[in-house]
Amino acid sequence: MKFTSLKSAGKLSLTLLAIIVSAMLLAGCAGEEKKEPAKKAEATTPAKAPEKVVLKLAMDADPVSLDPHVQLSGGMLQFSHMVFDPLIRWTQDMKFEARLAEKWERIDDLTMRFHLRKGVKFHSGNELTAEDVVFTMERLKKSEDYKGLFEPFAGAKAVDDYTVDLVTKKPYGLVLNMATYIFPMDKKFYSGVDDKGKPKDAIIKTDYSYANTHESGTGPYTVTYREQGVKNVFTRFADYWDKDSGNVEEIVLTPISNDATRVAALLSGDVDFIMPVPPQDLNRVETTDGLQLVTMPGARIITLQMNGKRNPALANAKVRNAIVYAVDNVGIVSKIMKGFATPAAQQGPKGFVSYVPELQPRYDLEKAKKLMKEAGYENGFECTMISPNNRYVNDEKIAEAFVSMVSKIGIKVSLKTMPKAQYWDQFDAKVADIQLIGWHPDTEDSANYTEFLLMCPNKETGYGQYNSGEYCNPKVDELTIASQTETDPAKRAAILQEVEKILFEEAAFVPLHWQNLSWGSKGNMNTKDVVNAMNFPYFGDLVVK
């Protein structure tokens, strides 16, 4: 008796399930017809036309602090571009654009002179002068996260109120790249002590500091409300110098870390702009009426490092080449990344000075087998590998695909994946023969990849800090170091291209792909004009029609 009732209940539940599933399918179809979100977008804007323009923004994280120097990370730079404003900034085609510096010129090998815009006001009401730039430079050199980046600089010198010199210790080719990181801070505002008796200019990572909770920049927005991790409100700064910029008067930033929730928030019209759009929902955002999707190749490359010191087989350039030939990274991009990445064969993407067009992905299984035979590993070998499973887009799946690809040339990989919280300690300890790492150069220059990932590891100089493969080639080191002091762009490019060629020939690492970037927004704004390959959208320039 009981058994039958259970059975019928089972049947019934099946029927119910079928009903629900079909209802969902129907609902899905309704979405394809592109109705709801569009209607909503129209309904909200014209009805309240005279009201202020508010941008509801959802990102996967929010800035960790109001102090731009407390951490060097994407989230903090996005914040800096809203609340502070750099001397110069990158354009979409990777050129420099004047911001607080109107023009700049090279005085001598060591000195670059910047002429500041006049009449620029900080949020506190103070006026921007060269002293503020000097103050900011000193603070940068004190910041744990930035001092490495500004190590080549001797400092900044104020020539007069509106002229400032950036002086390097040696000739340095990346002064302008670094100037994009100088977001002048208000010297008067950040000097002295606060009411707790602590110095206002202190840079503190995990505790209270004046700069962590107060800001005065020259940027398009002031912070008017902040509940960390919950909600941030940015209000247009009335005295912003650039009158010829966007029209968004208020930005409400909500961090939504869950991918599905973030996309649903955009589709339902609860937010106007999201970043990033997860790969599985790109199509959905693109085909929904009233929404727009903008994507762009980024500079973050995903690579595998092969440790020849741990595993002698990997010290053999032929074996490394065989592995590169065995890896179908074009296939990984199309199957696993759903086309949302660019297959790579060198470190720097197209647009970087180091880019060599001839270096292309080289999947060729027969060639790989032949190389293995030549190297004396016809029967393959065994090795270990680690990969994070929540750091890069689809990192775990990529690692698994790699394992199955190299199994075809007889290499048996035992793979271990783990969350990023545990991964980096293991990475540093070089616990496996093959280790996965992604890299985006903070200088937007390809020498940076080599300096951190492939130069011979050296504790004193700090080179090769993330070179877990322990690849070491004196020629590469020599060229990379030479590129640092080369200020002639053409010569520099030639050096860096040579480096890429050597790394390619020696298969110093397994190049996989550059991750793409994505932004989803309502259709009534110029999203594609304000985003860039560094992934800090210039929200100050956003125009909502």
Add this chain to the structure above:
Amino acid sequence: MFAFTVKRIMQAVLVMLIISFIGFAIKHNFGDPVRELVGERITPEERAQIRDQLGLNDPFVIQYGRFLKNAVHGDLGRSYFFKKPALDVIVRKAPATLELVMTSSLLIVLLSIPLGIYAAIKPKRLFSRLVMGGSIIGVSMPVFLTAILMIYLFSVELGWLPSFGRGETITLFGVWETGLLTWDGLKHLFMPSIALSSIMLPLFIRLIRSEMMEVLESEYVKYAWAKGIRPWRVWFVHAFKNTLLPVITVGGVQLGIMVAFTILTETVFNWQGMGSMFIESVERADTALMVAYLVFVGFIFVLVNTAVDLIYGLVNPQVRVAGRK
């Protein structure tokens, strides 16, 4: 009674010690929080320095001892991410979670009792079968799936309900931020509370139904029927009263499980309570906050359980005797 009370409190302290130890042991093996606090350019030496400043390089026993000493004074450490005492962060997030749990509990109580009773009294009716069939789906669907499906149906396709967050809130007595008093807040509460109750509600319907059916078969109910008492009196006064006891016992345990399920619900709905705070602290390796959460939630459970036991002991001296063995 005094001896029993002392013994019970000692037990509670012991349980807290064990919880804190486990939490701390996890923290110690969880990974390096400094990684999340710094950029890629910082050298291993500089990272070690920061770890030193944070006291993370000390041996386990010293760190744990320091933690216990501070915990006795109500200091559960500092959250690295929020740059504030961890307890402050948790207490600030607690209202959101409590409101969610309370609303869901209310939903469960209000729906499971009438539905369970109905399904027990009229087991053959179509409606009963629908309820029972539906409850199987409810039990077997993961909370996050229910939540996502609801968001896509009611927010994205129909546009009836907001997809994330708590909406407009009002601050009561300067500390309690409530969404229960605004229409916007209530609209935001709707889906999360249903999603959260989606696992427990079917469970309770089934529990009440089976208990009730058993009671209806018992001799005294048959006797009541024989006496000619009116049906609703038999059902509700004679039968249901006896059904309630085991249900309440189970309910107490399930309330704890519900707090655990808030982690999933809050994450999907971006509901800014303790649950989503916990999962984010795990992702950020904000280990101090992680441990503080475990200890805080453990403390509340131990507190409630101890209080319940003491009250039981007061009301029913047999419990004390049993406790002594």
